[in-house]
Amino acid sequence: MKGTDFILNCLVKEQVDHLFLVPGGLIDPFLPALGRQNKIRPIVAAQEGGAAYMADGYARASGKLGAALCIGGPGLANTVTAIAAAQTDGSPVLLLSGESPTYLEGLGLFQDASSQTLDDVSILKNLTRFSSTIDNAKNLPHLMRHAMIHLLTPPRRPVHLSIPQDCQAADIEDTYQPLSPDLTQAGALSLDSAEKTLAHFTNGTPPVRIAILAGAGVEHAICADALKRFAEAWSIPVTTTLRAKGVFPEDHPLSLGVFGYAGTHHSRLALLDNPPDLLLVLGSGLNERDTMHWMLKLNPNRAICVNLNTLAMGVHLNGSSVVGDVGAYLKWLEGKKEHIQSALQSTQSDRKKWLEGITSQPRWQEPDNLTSSAIPLHPTRIIGDLRKTFPREGILLVDSGAHRAFAGHYWTSYAPNTYISATNLGPMGWAIPAAIGVQCAQPDKKVAVITGDGCMHMHGLEVATAARYKLPIIYIVINNSALGNVWLRAHKEGAVPDTLTSLPDIDWAAFSVALGGQGITVKHPDDLTAAYEKALQNTGPTVIDIKTDKRFATPVADWSAACAAWSYQE
Ligand SMILES: Cc1ncc(C[n+]2csc(CCOP(=O)(O)OP(=O)(O)O)c2C)c(N)n1
Ligand SMILES: [Mg+2]
Secondary structure (H helix, E strand, O other), rough: EEEHHHHHHHHOOOOOOEEOOOOHHHHHHHHHHHOOOOOOOEEEOOOOOHHHHHHHHHHHOOOOEEEEEEEEEEHHHHHHHHHHHHHHHHOOOOEEEEEEHHHHHOOOOOOOOOOOOOHHHHHHHOOEEEEEOOOOOOHHHHHHHHHHHHOOOOOOOOEEEEEEEEHHHHOOOOOOOOOOHHOOOOOOOOOHHHHHHHHHHHOOOOOOOOOHHHHHHHHOOHHHHHHHHHHHHOOOOOOOOOOOOOOOOOOOOOOEEEOOOOOHHHHHHHHHHHOEEHHHHOOOOOOOOOOOOOOOOOOOOEEEEEEEEHHHHOOOOOOOEEEEEEHHHHHHHOOOHHHHHHHHHHHHHHHHHHHHHHHHHOOOOOOOHHHHHOOOHHHHHHHHHHHHHHOOOOEEEEEEOHHHHHHHHHHHOOOOOOOOOOOOOOOOOHHHHHHOOOOOOOOOOOEEEEEHHHHHHHHHHHHHHHHHOOOEEEEEEEOOOOHHHHHHHHHOOOHHHHHHOOOOOOOOHHHHOOOEEEEEEEHHHHHHHHHHHHHHHHHOOOEEEEEEOOOOOOOOOOHHHHHHHHOOOO
C-alpha cells in the first residue's frame, strides 16, 4: 500500500474515525487515499488552526487521539497555537503535515519548509512530545509507531510528523499492529510511596477535616467512579480544578465545586481559610490557577499528592508525593480498606459537621444574578438559563475571556468530559472549532459553546464548517462589544485603553446565516429559553448572539483577593 494508505490505516487501527484537514499541494496524495477508504470521515476546516483545534476537541471528547492534516510551511505555521494548547492541556493531537520531496529539499521549491529552510519539524519541537520528519519511506512504519506511543501512553501529548511527498507516494510493505492496552493503560504506581500515605490516615490523632482536590489526572486515568466511591465511603468533600470541572458531580452533597480561578466560596473556605487536616491532591498540575495564585500551601504532614508528573508535584511538595496514576492509587487504596477504615469511620460524623458548616454558607459570589432581569442581559443569567434548558449529559465548551469566569463559577457540571476548556494556554476562539471535533466524537450528545465576540473575531468562520457538515452545535456568543476581560482592567487607565479594548457590535446571528447556520439575536432575558429550545431542535449549527454589557464584573472576588495577598517574598 501507499504511504498515505498506511498512515490512514494506522489511524483506523487506533480507532480514529475523523480526520480534520485543509488540503494543499504538499498533501495532494492524501486526497485520493481518503477516497480509497470509508472508515475515516474527512472534515475540511476553514483554517489549519481550526483543524488542529478540532482534533484537540475530538481527542478530549473521545479519549482517543485526534488527527489533523495540513500542508507544511504556511499550513503548519497556522497550527502553532493549537498545538501549544494541546501540549499545555495534555491532549493527544497528531498533526500530519506535508513536506516537499526529499530530493528537492533546499533547491528553492515553492513552499519548501523542510529542514533545509523553515524547518517545520523544529518549529513544533518545543510544542510536542515528538516531532519528526519521515526522511525515508522505510522509516515510516517504526516512526509511526513512535508517534502512537508518544500520543497514547502517559504523559499524553501532541505529536507531529512531517511527511515528504515521495514518502506519501512510496509503497510500504508493513502491517500496523495497534498498541496493546498493557502500554496504553499501564496505570503505573510507586508502591513504596503509596504505602507511606497510609500513615496520614492512621498515625496519631486521625484527621477529621479531609478534603480532595481533583485535577485532570482523574480524567486522564478515567477514574471518576473510583473517586466518587472513595469520597462517599468516608464522607470526604471534593473540589476540582477548573480544568477538571465535572470529574465529581457538582450537585453531589460532597461537592465543593471548583477551587482556584473562578472557584466557589465553598472550596476557598475548605482549602484556604482554615486548611484541612489532610488534603489529597489527585492529578493536579498545581499551576497558578489550580493553587489560587499559589496561596494553597502544601505541607507534607498534611497533604498527599499523586501525579505522574514529578515536576508538577515536586515544586509544591517535597515528600508525601506518590509518583503514579491517580486511578491506580485509588484502586490500591480501595484494597487497603482494612488499614484505614477505623480511622476514617471514627472521624466521619465530625467531618460531616465540618462540611455542613461550609455548605451552609453561600457557594457563589452573586447568585441573585442567575435570575437577573437586566437589559442588556447579565452573563450569569445567560449561563443560568442555559443550564436549566441544556440536557444533563450534554457537553459544554468554554472559550477565553470574561465569559470563562462566569461559566466556570456558575455552570454546574455533572460528569467528566462534559465541561471542556483550554484552561492552561487559553487561546481565544479555541472552543469554536474544538466543538466541531467534540460533536464528531460524540454525535449523539448535545454540544454547546460559551464564547465571546472577541473569540468569534478569531475563529468564528469555523461555524461554516459546522454548517457544511450539519453539526447541530449551539454557539452562544456573550456579546459585550468588547475584549471584555481586558477592558475590565484597561478602561480604568483612560480613554485610549478603553477604546483599544472595545469592539464594534457585530450582528453574529446574520454572520451565522451567511455561513449556512441558523442565527438568533437575544436582547431580552425572557427570550433566552425559547432561543435555547429552538437551537436544540436545529439539525445544523445555531449562533445565538446575546447582547450583554462589558461592565458586569466577573465572579472572581476570591481570586482577586488571593492575588492581592500573595507575595513572592513569603
Ligand atoms: C489568542 C489570544 N490572544 C489574546 C488573548 C488575551 N485575551 C484574553 S481574554 C481576551 C478578550 C476576549 O474577548 P471576548 O471573546 O469578547 O470575551 P469577553 O472577555 O468579552 O467575555 C483577550 C484579548 C488570548 N487569551 N488569546
Ligand atoms: Mg466580548
